[in-house]
Amino acid sequence: MSDTLSLAERFRRLIAATGPISLAHYMAEANAHYYASRDPLGVGGDFITAPEVSQMFGEMIGVWLADIWMRAGKPEPVLYVELGPGRGTLARDCLKAAARFGLAPQVHFVETSPLLRQAQSGGMPAAQWHDDLSTLPDDVPMLLVANEFLDALPIRQLVKTPQGWRERMVGVIDGDFAPVAGDRPMDAAVPEAFREAEAGTIVETCPAAAAVVEEIARRLAAQGGAALLIDYGYDAVQTGSTLQALRAHRHHDPFAAPGDADLTALVDFATAAQVAHRAGARVQGPQGQGAWLHAMGIGTRAAALAQSSPAHAGAIAAALERLTHPDQMGALFRVMELVAPDWPDGAGF
Ligand code: SAH
Numbered sequence: 016m017s018d019t020l021s022l023a024e025r026f027r028r029l030i031a032a033t034g035p036i037s038l039a040h041y042m043a044e045a046n047a048h049y050y051a052s053r054d055p056l057g058v059g060g061d062f063i064t065a066p067e068v069s070q071m072f073g074e075m076i077g078v079w080l081a082d083i084w085m086r087a088g089k090p091e092p093v094l095y096v097e098l099g100p101g102r103g104t105l106a107r108d109c110l111k112a113a114a115r116f117g118l119a120p121q122v123h124f125v126e127t128s129p130l131l132r133q134a135q136s137g138g139m140p141a142a143q144w145h146d147d148l149s150t151l152p153d154d155v156p157m158l159l160v161a162n163e164f165l166d167a168l169p170i171r172q173l174v175k176t177p178q179g180w181r182e183r184m185v186g187v188i189d190g191d192f193a194p195v196a197g198d199r200p201m202d203a204a205v206p207e208a209f210r211e212a213e214a215g216t217i218v219e220t221c222p223a224a225a226a227v228v229e230e231i232a233r234r235l236a237a238q239g240g241a242a243l244l245i246d247y248g249y250d251a252v253q254t255g256s257t258l259q260a261l262r263a264h265r266h267h268d269p270f271a272a273p274g275d276a277d278l279t280a281l282v283d284f285a286t287a288a289q290v291a292h293r294a295g296a297r298v299q300g301p302q303g304q305g306a307w308l309h310a311m312g313i314g315t316r317a318a319a320l321a322q323s324s325p326a327h328a329g330a331i332a333a334a335l336e337r338l339t340h341p342d343q344m345g346a347l348f349r350v351m352e353l354v355a356p357d358w359p360d361g362a363g364f
Contacts, residue, residue: 022048022274027187035184035195038258039222041273043169048274050128050167056101061277062261064163065245065304065344066105069334071320073108075311076243080109080158081116083241083354083361087156090239094157095120098148098227099164103135106142109160120158123151148230156239156355159231165287166246166279168223172256173201175216180205183217183256185270192270209254217256221283228287228353229294235355236295242353243361248282250301250349257281284349296353299364305345308338310363 022044030036055061065072084093095113100106106122113120122142126132132144145151172183174194180202186195202210209218231242260269260276267276284301291298300307317335321328339345352361 026192026273030185030187035186035197037171038183038185038194039169039171041185042278045273046167046169046278047127049277051130052274054102054130054134055277061263064101065338065348066101066108066162068337069331070108071313071316071334072308072338073105074112074316075308075313076105076160077109077112079243079311079361079363081113081118083359084118084158085116086359087239089117090156092155093118093120093240094123094152094155096123096125096151096157096159098125098159098161099167100124100126100135101131103137103139105160105162106135107138148227148234151234153234153238157234158240159242161242162245164246165221165224165227165244165282166248167277168221168227170219170221170258170280173205173218175212175214177214192273194270212254216254218254219256219280220286221280224282225286225290228290232291232294232296232353235353239355239358241355241358241361244287244351244353245304245348246282247347248284248301248349250284252283252285282349284351287351291353295356297356297360299352299354299360301349301351302364303341303346304348304350305339305341307350307363313339
C-alpha cells in the first residue's frame with residue numbers, strides 16, 4: 016500500500032513541480048509498478064487471460080508453432096520467445112504440445128516483473144529472461160508469441176480542443192488525477208484524415224507497440240521464423256480513447272489508483288500490420304480468436320478432453336465457449352501472424 020501511495024505521491028509532486036505529465040509517462044510507470052508488485056492473473060486477481068481459462072489455448076498455439084516449424088524444414092536450433100508470459104501457463108501448455116512433434120526450442124522470455132519471472136520459472140529450468148527484445152539472440156530463427164502484451168504498453172493520446180490539437184496529459188484537478196489538454200500545438204502529429212474532426216475527438220497511438228512490432232518483423236526478416244500476436248483490438252484505424260483500468264475483474268477510472276489497477280488500451284492492428292510489412296515480414300490476419308482456434312481444431316481437442324475426463328465435460332465446454340464465442344473472447348480478441356519472407360504461412364488463417 017505504501018508503495019502505491021508513493022507512486023501517486025511521486026506523480027503529484029512531479030505534476031506540482033513541472034506541470035501535467037504525458038499519458039504515456041503515466042501509463043508506463045503505473046503499469047511497471049502494478050506488474051512488479053503482484054500476480055494480477057486469475058480468479059483472485061484483477062483479470063483472467065485465455066491461457067488461464069484453459070490449457071486448450073496454449074495447446075493450439077503449440078500445434079501452430081510445430082506445424083509451421085516442420086513445414087519450414089525443422090530448423091535447429093530454434094528459439095521460443097514469449098513477450099510478457101504472465102504466470103508462464105501459455106509457455107508450459109504450448110511447449111508440451113509442441114514437444115509431441117519433436118519441437119524443443121531454446122526458451123527466452125521478455126519480462127520486466129521480478130515477481131512474474133519467478134512464476135514463469137516453474138517447469139522451465141533452461142529459460143532465459145530479457146528486459147526487452149534487444150538482447151535476444153540474433154542468429155537463430157525464432158518462434159515468437161505475445162498474448163495480451165501489446166495492450167499493456169503505454170499509449171499516447173491527442174485531443175482536439177477549440178484551439179487545435181493538443182497532447183492529452185495527466186494533471187491534478189481538485190486533488191485528483193484527471194486528463195487535461197497540454198498547451199503545445201500538436202496538429203502536425205495528427206493524421207490528415209482526422210485534422211478537421213470536431214472538438215473533443217481523441218486520436219490514440221501506441222509508439223511502444225509499433226516499435227516492438229517493428230523489431231519482431233525486422234528480426235523475422237533477418238533470422239527467419241514466425242510470430243503470433245494475440246490481443247483485443249481493432250482492424251481499422253479509429254478515433255476515441257480505449258484506455259481502461261481493470262481491478263478485481265471490474266472496470267475502474269484509469270486515473271483513480273495509478274499502480275493499483277491494470278491499465279490497457281485496445282491494440283491498433285491496422286498500424287501493426289503496416290509497420291510489420293514495412294519492416295520486411297509477411298502478415299496474415301488479424302482475425303477473430305474464435306475463428307482461429309476453431310480452424311486449429313479446438314473443437315476436436317475439447318471433445319477428446321471431455322471424453323477422457325467426463326467429470327470435467329461441463330467445465331471444458333464452458334472454457335471452449337469462453338475462448339471462442341463472439342460474445343465472449345472470440346471476436347474482440349484478434350490473432351495476427353508475422354512470418355519471415357522465406358517461411359511458409361502459418362495455419363488457421
Ligand atoms: N501473456 C500472459 C500475461 C498477460 S499480462 C497471459 O496471457 O496470461 C501482461 C504481461 O506483460 C505480464 O507478464 C507483465 O509483467 C508483462 N509486461 C507488461 N509490460 C511490460 C513491458 N513493458 N516489458 C516487459 N514485460 C511487460
